[in-house]
Amino acid sequence: MNTRMKKAIAASGLVSLAAVLISTAALAQEVARTPSGKPDLSGIWQAMTSAHYNVEPHAAAEGPHSDVMGALSAIPGGLGVVEGGRIPYNEQGLRQRDANRIDAIDKDPLTKCYMPGVPRANALPFPFQIVQSQEVILIAYEFAEANRILYVDQPEIESQVDAWMGHSNAHWEGDTLVVRVTGQMPDTWFDRAGNHHSWEMVVEERYTPMGPNHIDYSATITDPNTFTAPWTISFPLYRHLEENMQLLEFKCAEFSEEYLYGQYRKPGTPKGNPKE
Numbered sequence: 001m002n003t004r005m006k007k008a009i010a011a012s013g014l015v016s017l018a019a020v021l022i023s024t025a026a027l028a029q030e031v032a033r034t035p036s037g038k039p040d041l042s043g044i045w046q047a048m049t050s051a052h053y054n055v056e057p058h059a060a061a062e063g064p065h066s067d068v069m070g071a072l073s074a075i076p077g078g079l080g081v082v083e084g085g086r087i088p089y090n091e092q093g094l095r096q097r098d099a100n101r102i103d104a105i106d107k108d109p110l111t112k113c114y115m116p117g118v119p120r121a122n123a124l125p126f127p128f129q130i131v132q133s134q135e136v137i138l139i140a141y142e143f144a145e146a147n148r149i150l151y152v153d154q155p156e157i158e159s160q161v162d163a164w165m166g167h168s169n170a171h172w173e174g175d176t177l178v179v180r181v182t183g184q185m186p187d188t189w190f191d192r193a194g195n196h197h198s199w200e201m202v203v204e205e206r207y208t209p210m211g212p213n214h215i216d217y218s219a220t221i222t223d224p225n226t227f228t229a230p231w232t233i234s235f236p237l238y239r240h241l242e243e244n245m246q247l248l249e250f251k252c253a254e255f256s257e258e259y260l261y262g263q264y265r266k267p268g269t270p271k272g273n274p275k276e
Helices: 003-030 066-073 091-101 257-264
Strands: 043-047 128-132 134-140 147-152 167-173 176-182 200-210 214-222 229-240
Touching: none
Parallel strands: 147 167
Antiparallel strands: 043 128, 043 229, 128 134, 134 147, 167 176, 176 200, 200 214, 214 229
16 A cells, blocks of 8 residues: 555545544534533424334234224334344243234233333324433323433432333433333333333433434343343434424323223123213
């Protein structure tokens, strides 16, 4: 390699490094920050994926109620949000997933308005709001009025009992908020396709601001009772910019009453309001 080529390569490397430094500096200026210098994630965010239907790659398909709703119940296709494409189930976990998929629309915990758990709550087609302070971060979800408290740099606060949304301990790694979620109920799913976990699941979330209105979100799932190895989902979260944007009520418990009543109604009993 001649001297001229070496100089050209070196110059190219310097240009690339300069571009990275400029990009990093520009990002630091764009992202809103708290008085302590940490990124301010406060705002209303939402995912734009089809992961709610299936976190793995999937083709569009006929919906579960196509005989009544036609194309309105169809499932849109998606490229998936699982890094590597597939969830590494063990044999028992895969059998349970396949069993879940049989009549999944009725078995999905969200049909009964159970809280979605983490990370599914962040992938739903509903907005959620982050309210940030130095010691705690509150996340309020529109669906089922679910919410979480993230305890920042307070590892001594531990989960006492299992809960639908688990227990969240957080810390900062540079500009990335890292959240360890433990103590989740084993009854939540990752999506409508029956992908599931056990009581042993631990989730590590990472929220990295990539600009003023965009967060790079990922969640690594570890559950040796269900999977042969840890696996990760990732997708962007987008800030709502509407001037009057706010979370609205979605009282799904009331919406599911008739469904739940129908499950326990005796044969021959007419339909009606279970409160009547």
